[in-house]
Amino acid sequence: MSISQLARSIPPSATLKLNEMAKMLRKKGEKVIHLGGGEPKSKAPIDAIYAASSKLNSADIKYTPTDGTVTLKKAIIRYTEENYNKLVAPENVIVSNGAKQSLSVLMQAIINPQDEVIILTPYWVSYPEMVKIAYGVPVIVTPEDGGVHPRIKEIDENVGSYTKAIIVNSPCNPSGAMFSEEFIAGIVEYCEKKKIYLIMDDIYSQLIFDGRTRISPYKYAKEDSDHSRLVVINGVSKQYAMTGFRIGWTIANPQVVEAMDNIQSQTTSCPSALLQAAAAGALTGIQSHIESLRLTLENNRNVLLQELNTLDGLRTYKPDGTFYCFPDFSAYNKDSRALSEFLLEKVLVVTVPGVEFGMEGHLRLSFCGTIKEIKEGVERIKWALDPNAPNEIFIGDRKLVRDWL
Numbered sequence: 364m365s366i367s368q369l370a371r372s373i374p375p376s377a378t379l380k381l382n383e384m385a386k387m388l389r390k391k392g393e394k395v396i397h398l399g400g401g402e403p404k405s406k407a408p409i410d411a412i413y414a415a416s417s418k419l420n421s422a423d424i425k426y427t428p429t430d431g432t433v434t435l436k437k438a439i440i441r442y443t444e445e446n447y448n449k450l451v452a453p454e455n456v457i458v459s460n461g462a463k464q465s466l467s468v469l470m471q472a473i474i475n476p477q478d479e480v481i482i483l484t485p486y487w488v489s490y491p492e493m494v495k496i497a498y499g500v501p502v503i504v505t506p507e508d509g510g511v512h513p514r515i516k517e518i519d520e521n522v523g524s525y526t527k528a529i530i531v532n533s534p535c536n537p538s539g540a541m542f543s544e545e546f547i548a549g550i551v552e553y554c555e556k557k558k559i560y561l562i563m564d565d566i567y568s569q570l571i572f573d574g575r576t577r578i579s580p581y582k583y584a585k586e587d588s589d590h591s592r593l594v595v596i597n598g599v600s601k602q603y604a605m606t607g608f609r610i611g612w613t614i615a616n617p618q619v620v621e622a623m624d625n626i627q628s629q630t631t632s633c634p635s636a637l638l639q640a641a642a643a644g645a646l647t648g649i650q651s652h653i654e655s656l657r658l659t660l661e662n663n664r665n666v667l668l669q670e671l672n673t674l675d676g677l678r679t680y681k682p683d684g685t686f687y688c689f690p691d692f693s694a695y696n697k698d699s700r701a702l703s704e705f706l707l708e709k710v711l712v713v714t715v716p717g718v719e720f721g722m723e724g725h726l727r728l729s730f731c732g733t734i735k736e737i738k739e740g741v742e743r744i745k746w747a748l749d750p751n752a753p754n755e756i757f758i759g760d761r762k763l764v765r766d767w768l
């Protein structure tokens with residue numbers, strides 16, 4: 364079979380693969396605890412459902428403009444004004460099939476072969492592959508202190524004449540770290556000075572804890588929206604718990620938006636008219652959904668941290684946002700893939716190996732599930748790893764007896 368060199372170099376998304384594996388095991392009746400997931404449990408906002416139902420009932424569901432319907436783009440402009448204190452024009456906005464497509468089409472729109480894109484460790488699994496799909500070169504920058512906060516000095520050491528863009532994801536999947544205002548201000552200024560695209564993946568920007576306030580990169584941008592290389596990505600997946608609706612968007616200068624529009628028009632055309640209606644419904648409807656999700660996640664985070672604290676030798680960054688925690692398990696096993704496989708095989712807990720995010724020795728644990736799942740998941744992990752734990756454990760009515768440690 365003839366498969367392209369490019370395709371052969373792209374692995375499947377580790378997180379999506381694990382989702383499928385968890386589903387398959389559950390179907391077989393296994394009592395799996397999925398701490399690897401990337402979607403909130405709550406239902407989509409009712410305003411999204413009403414808007415989609417009314418569109419569906421019209422039976423008039425056709426192509427829309429490639430960059431999105433007027434209604435959705437208006438809602439996005441209002442969202443940007445409210446959340447970023449920035450007024451953008453329709454020419455600055457393009458809607459895609461999820462923020463994942465927004466990012467991927469953006470890469471294709473700005474990268475020439477061999478252009479470099481700076482990616483900060485720990486990073487979302489898809490960034491390096493998206494860059495490669497656009498024939499670019501991912502340049503991974505890892506904090507020297509082994510932490511989860513990037514420094515401009517370390518980024519600067521990796522920027523050269525081929526650098527086209529830097530991706531910043533704050534709060535970050537997988538660490539949950541929200542970068543400081545000083546860093547955001549500094550990186551906006553740095554990218555303007557170097558004439559590099561700054562891609563802010565803000566998909567989790569509403570899901571932040573401990574009274575933190577959102578940081579608008581536009582506050583520090585000096586270039587106007589028609590010439591700025593600042594690009595902000597967002598979507599309905601996480602904040603509105605609408606992962607399956609597949610609507611994301613990009614705010615960028617009009618030339619970038621036009622280039623993305625051309626690529627989308629030749630590949631996927633517009634996102635679904637029905638799902639755009641749902642996204643507009645979510646954006647213009649009652650917003651209390653986000654706050655209640657945020658509060659639930661903050662509480663879940665606290666419970667997870669409390670449970671993790673009972674494991675000796677674990678180092679954990681307290682997540683400032685998102686629904687992920689990224690503890691360092693290297694005291695137990697330095698090989699995160701082996702550890703993740705071990706936990707799935709022995710105690711049916713799904714975790715994501717840190718190596719997929721560029722940080723070996725860690726595991727990503729999601730706290731977007733129920734408190735019961737979080738507690739039981741950590742209890743099982745603890746049982747599997749703690750030599751002082753009792754020899755037996757029950758999973759449902761199945762008794763497990765330890766044959767290791």
Ligand SMILES: Cc1ncc(COP(=O)(O)O)c(C=O)c1O
Pocket residue numbers: 401460461462463464487532536564566597598599600606609610611
């Ligand atoms: C950091 C980050 N960016 C983008 C996305 C993509 O979101 P969407 O569902 O809108 O494609 C995800 C989803 O997991 C993510 O974690």
